[in-house]
Amino acid sequence: MKIVVTGGAGFLGSRLIDALLAEGGVDEIVSLDQVACPVADPRVTSLVGSIDDAAAVERALGAGADVVYHLAAVLSGQSESEFDTGLHINVDATRLILERCRSLPRPPRFVFTSSLAVFGGEMPEVVPETMATMPQSSYGCGKAIGELLVSEYSRKGFVDGLTCRLPTICVRPGKPNSAASSFVSGIIREPVAGLASDCPVPLDTRLWISSPGAAIANLVRAGRLDSAELGLHRVLDLPGITVTPEAMLESLERLVGAEARALVSLTSDQRVIDIVCSWPGAFEVSRARSLGFVADADFDAVLQQYLGEARPA
Structure with missing residues (x-):
């Protein structure tokens, strides 16, 4: 093949x-x-x-x-x-x-x-x-x-x-890219590494991630x-899970610590808001599921996957 x-x-x-x-x-x-x-x-x-x-x-x-x-x-x-x-x-x-x-x-x-x-x-x-x-x-x-x-x-x-x-794929390792959704990984990736990060959209923004x-x-x-x-x-x-930045940061605090969450500043970037907040936050994916496509259990599982890669045993 x-x-x-x-x-x-x-x-x-x-x-x-x-x-x-x-x-x-x-x-x-x-x-x-x-x-x-x-x-x-x-x-x-x-x-x-x-x-x-x-x-x-x-x-x-x-x-x-x-x-x-x-x-x-x-x-x-x-x-x-x-x-x-x-x-x-x-x-x-x-x-x-x-x-x-x-x-x-x-x-x-x-x-x-x-x-x-x-x-x-x-x-x-x-x-x-x-x-x-x-x-x-x-x-x-x-x-x-x-x-x-x-x-x-x-x-x-x-x-x-x-x-x-x-x-939206989260958590992407490496550096931020030109995607308007880059912050979705950034508000997790950077704090895990001990670096400051910005959340440019409202904390209740619904995000569809994998x-x-x-x-x-x-x-x-x-x-x-x-x-x-x-x-x-x-x-x-394709299947995903619906999360908000608020829920992501709560998971970050729960699994990494309050000091990591404190590294994330709440800002406002209208360019990013105009793009990202026009996207839907949940999908009906029963057909995809019936065809064998999968989703993560929750955001804790997503973060644990990243931590397992970022901090290998």
Whole structure:
């Protein structure tokens, strides 16, 4: 089995590659990213290039692929501030990859990672699977267009597509990124390391989140799910849990200590509020659950997962 992962050098991409290798049955995984993939394994081919470069996409897909995971994207903050760049990478490059898949001898499973940012406006407490998309950010708009492209290329038989709308992933290690939701990890990651952090949204903001472990398990599942189980509707809201910054900070205090929580300052950033507070805070995910996708038990479990990685025994 050959698998191609765009964004394979990134946080989720490299973890996905590790998980796919551990699952077995993989002959080759090709990572296409702007930097080298950190996974050292003879089955991994690391290609350095951009997803908007037709030659780089050609090298990655070669004569074919069984599964393509399209993770690479310009994130929400940068998409909002750099409109043309966001649409070019998130829309034009996505179509470039789909077009190359269209020319392959056999349609690959095409797993596209989308976002809850495709929603906006007035929403119910729990978003149903049939909720119409109404993005209130450039990032959400690009992802919504990508979803339609994947569904259309699947309808035409060019790919065997599945869009996975990921919850906000928490806790991401490393440094803050350009995502408007970067603070969701920052208000945990930095205090655990003894560093100050800001919460730029109201403490009662409802957030739909997933741990990295649950997200990766679900992406692996997406690549191996039988097409017959999917039917015509090729978009899934992946399971997550609803939390607020207040509940997250309570968990931080409970599991790490009051001194860690004291490092988080309450601020207000209207740019972040406008984006993040337009996103829904809970989803109806019974279909995804019935297909074998999973969620974390609660935020304590999410934080414990991160602490186990940040503070290995």
